Amino acid sequence: MGKDFEILDHxxxxxxxxxxTDLNQAFANAARALFSLITExxxxxxxxxxxxxxxxxxEESLxxxxLNELIYRFDAEGILFKRFDIIQLNDxxxxxxxYGEKVDSSKHKLKTGVKAATYHMLKVDKTDGYRVQVLLDI
Amino acid sequence: MSAPWKEIVRKIDDYRWEIPTSYKAGMLVPGLIFASEAMLGHSWEEQAFEQVANVAFLPGIVRNSLAMPDIHWGYGFPIGGVAATRVRDGVVSPGGVGFDINCGVRLVRTSLTEGEVRPKIEQLINQLFVNIPSGLGSEGKIRVKEKELEEVMVKGSRWAMEKGYGLPEDIIVTEESGSMKGANPDKVGSKARKRGIPQLGTLGSGNHFLEVGVVDELYDAGAAKAMGIESLGQVLLLIHTGSRGFGHQICTDYVALLGEAVKRYGISLPDRQLACAPISSPEGQDYLAAMSCAANYAWANRQFILHWARESFSRVFGKSQEELGMRQIYDVCHNIAKLEDYTINGKKEKLCVHRKGATRAFPAGHPDVPDVYRNFGQPVLIPGDMGRYSYVALGTEAAMKETFGSTCHGAGRVQSRGAARRSLRGADVARVLADRGITVKAGSMASLAEEASEAYKDVSEVVDITHKAGISLKVARTKPIGVVKG
Structure with missing residues (x-):
């Protein structure tokens, strides 16, 4: 098993x-990547x-x-998520x-604020395993 | 893009470069980039270049897809991009404003001198840091109910002023008098409201900051005097923030909505983040009404922060507001779409001017310039990075003719946040700044490294180009002595 996600410089x-290995997992890993930017x-x-x-x-819009729904939950409810169970996913x-917990400043170090996920450079690629790409505005 | 930039752009003069429509099928107008050859040579980014060309696809775009010298790679629009579309048959694009709607800058004069402030700078920066909520996840001291949030959306700065946060004269020297017309809270969704309520009255994180600076050069003493900038060594305060999660969510909601509208209206675009709708359509009108709510939220936000900054100065220096002379010089937004009148081919035309990381720069005599500056032109506020300089300039007639009354907004990044973080440590950045006589307090050390001088173009180069090209003229320069970063 290779890496779950990569962070690209922009x-x-x-x-x-x-x-x-499937789209569900790629979507879950994209969400993990998002929260890895926000905290440890x-x-x-x-x-x-x-x-x-x-x-x-x-699928691209999905x-x-x-990711925008998760950014909203973090910003409005203060929830840090770490595990994502994609139950259903189609076009x-x-x-x-x-799954996760509310921000506790004594325990969580907040790193980068993420404003939104964008449609720029957006890709859902299924040619060689599943690979998704998205640009976040930070 | 495959060919190097030099083979694609056409040099017009030392500060102007054109991307011809032949570069890419679908461009409706040429791209026009303000830059020096040296700047193109060392900090040019192909992606930003491509984005200037992509913006030229927007239906109804007039004259040029413009890029200011602080241009860098964004999403959809480049940052430092300006595009004007005809209201009668053109489109509005939320991506042409950005997520941080009405991110902007407010400049405040003081009667204090560097000699008075230096000995207390640490105390002052700490006081500002404590008194003004900043950083990721911080909540504001302003508690509003949803009904009051709706009043903020409509009244902007005026709402804050009426609640005791600021003075009537602050409003006079704020773009749009701090409250944009056409704001309609019905067009703002529940998610934006939920993000907006707790964040009202917060500085935020990322590139937002408070800067205590000292005037170290005067270029136009007459205009400076009209602004209350009387002498070298005088201390000014700069506030840089926007509409926080409230604006981010409005942009998110409308990019998704207009992404669908694009298909309905049969608009073809090279980048989905350029999603747009005809200005006259229900979707376009709704976006402008919601965007105006976010713009007003941001103006209220900067109004609250100014109030707490005044309190902080009073406490640290033990002086009254009268003695401190903390008068607002001006407040400009640099992420916005505005309906403005221009003369196109000899005819008056109403245009929707998208400024994405660009500042309005109206000339002397323009009716939207406050009376005190009517003979000089609108003050343009250009913050640099925290280690170099910030500038005050004036809008010009040349900007009206060439850039739809717009100029640059800052330094412009050259290094990604990741690269900056890897090459620099926050603690080292703080030490280097301390050696240069700049006291910094930041919410997080990582964010400090991301915002280091090395990550930005030299703002002096950027401002020199806009000055020489004539689209804004320098008035004064400040160098920072204390910074609060989110």
């Missing part, structure tokens, strides 16, 4: 490439979960929508359960 922002994942415990369901017109629909 002058103003930061790119994420995530891999998986090792410091996060699984004490709560949130269910997320969303629809979009295609990926952006998925237009995603259903997932995400």
């Amino acid at each position: 002058t103003a922002d930061v790119g994420v490439i995530a891999y998986g 994942l090792d410091d996060v415990e699984e004490v709560l979960y949130r269910d997320i369901e969303l629809t979009a017109s295609d 990926l952006v929508g998925w 237009t629909r995603l259903k997932a359960r995400s």
